[in-house]
Amino acid sequence: MSETAPSLPQSPSPAGWPRVAYAGFDGIVVQFADRLSEPANRAALAFRAAVERAGWSAVEETSTALVSTSLRFDPLGTPHGVMRAEVEALLATQDWYAAALPEGRRFWRVPTVFGTDLAPQLAEAAARAGLPPQEAVRQIAETRLRVQTIGFAPGQPYLGELPPAFDIPRQTALTPQVPEGAVVVAIRQIVLFSVTTPTGWRHIGQTRFRLFRPDSDQPFVLRPGDEVCFEPISTEDYHALATAGPDGGARVEVLR
Numbered sequence: 551m552s553e554t555a556p557s558l559p560q561s562p563s564p565a566g567w568p569r570v571a572y573a574g575f576d577g578i579v580v581q582f583a584d585r586l587s588e589p590a591n592r593a594a595l596a597f598r599a600a601v602e603r604a605g606w607s608a609v610e611e612t613s614t615a616l617v618s619t620s621l622r623f624d625p626l627g628t629p630h631g632v633m634r635a636e637v638e639a640l641l642a643t644q645d646w647y648a649a650a651l652p653e654g655r656r657f658w659r660v661p662t663v664f665g666t667d668l669a670p671q672l673a674e675a676a677a678r679a680g681l682p683p684q685e686a687v688r689q690i691a692e693t694r695l696r697v698q699t700i701g702f703a704p705g706q707p708y709l710g711e712l713p714p715a716f717d718i719p720r721q722t723a724l725t726p727q728v729p730e731g732a733v734v735v736a737i738r739q740i741v742l743f744s745v746t747t748p749t750g751w752r753h754i755g756q757t758r759f760r761l762f763r764p765d766s767d768q769p770f771v772l773r774p775g776d777e778v779c780f781e782p783i784s785t786e787d788y789h790a791l792a793t794a795g796p797d798g799g800a801r802v803e804v805l806r
Contacts, residue, residue: 568593568646570637576610576625578637581618582646588711589647590617591698595775596649600640608633614774616699616708654804655775657694660742661799662733662755662780663788664690671725671752675735678718678752687782689713690754695740697776705762705770706744709778714738720750731757731798733780742778755780758791758798777805 567590568582580597583590598612598619608628612621623633664687665672676686695709712735720736725748728734732743733755741751744761757780761771772778783791783799791799 564647568641570634570641572630572634573620577620577622578633579618579620580637580641583617586616586698586710588696591696591710592649592651593617593646594619595652597641597646598774599652601637604636604640606633606636614699615701652775655773655777657777657779657803657805658759658772659779659781659801660757660759661783661787661791662691662757663783663785664733664755664780666785668756668785668788669733669753672754675716675718675752675754679715681715686716686754689715690735690740691780691782694777694779697772697774697778698739699774700770700772702741703743703745703747703762704764705772707742707761707772707776707778708739709742710739712738712740718752721752722750724748724750725753728753729756730761731759733757740780742772756788757800758788758794759800760796760798763796 564583568580571579573579582593594614594617598614601609601612601619601621608623610622610624612619663669665683673683676683679686690712693712697707698710699708700706701708716735717738718736727746728743728749729746730743732753734741734743734749734751735754736751742759742761763769763771
């Protein structure tokens with residue numbers, strides 16, 4: 551299976567980035583860009599991992615969004631200026647846009663039925679991308695997608711990026727409901743839904759992969775930096791996975 555190669559930045563650091571700002575009384579945000587790109591997402595993931603390795607006693611929590619790293623710290627024990635200086639010193643140690651991705655990431659292969667009455671908007675999304683449905687499925691299935699961030703619903707990943715043809719807009723109206731395990735597409739991203747919910751994204755595939763497992767020691771299955779590919783299966787194979795457990799037939803390996 552081919553892998554979409556990341557497009558690294560032309561310069562070590564885009565002009566004016568990264569930027570450091572306070573967020574409320576106990577937060578600092580490091581923003582690596584004002585729009586999504588592979589290098590900016592890479593930088594956010596790598597910098598968060600570096601903050602965690604640094605083991606700063608004042609830091610109580612870290613997280614990433616699409617192009618930023620946030621940390622929450624104890625300002626009563628460590629003044630804002632001191633914490634900011636630590637962050638800026640760490641930022642100066644390397645080119646985060648070309649940094650290695652964090653260790654311990656995983657690669658998930660997720661069985662997916664595309665189209666049919668289970669995912670009825672494949673043809674519409676493919677037409678928006680200027681592709682026949684079969685070609686749209688082939689391109690999606692051959693792209694290894696990174697979990698760029700988790701958000702909107704518990705354990706729900708935003709995955710990207712797809713080839714440029716899939717830079718299609720969201721719908722102008724909501725689909726009243728898509729089921730847990732739905733694969734939806736817009737703006738070169740895929741969202742794999744962790745719960746049943748309305749959406750403005752087009753429903754193109756369906757899995758039996760349960761992302762949110764509240765009774766588990768690790769309720770969120772996917773983590774930022776993990777990679778996912780969607781492997782096409784038939785409707786018959788999809789129904790046969792009803793008893794396959796919460797992974798829904800998905801296979802995982804640790805990336806080295």
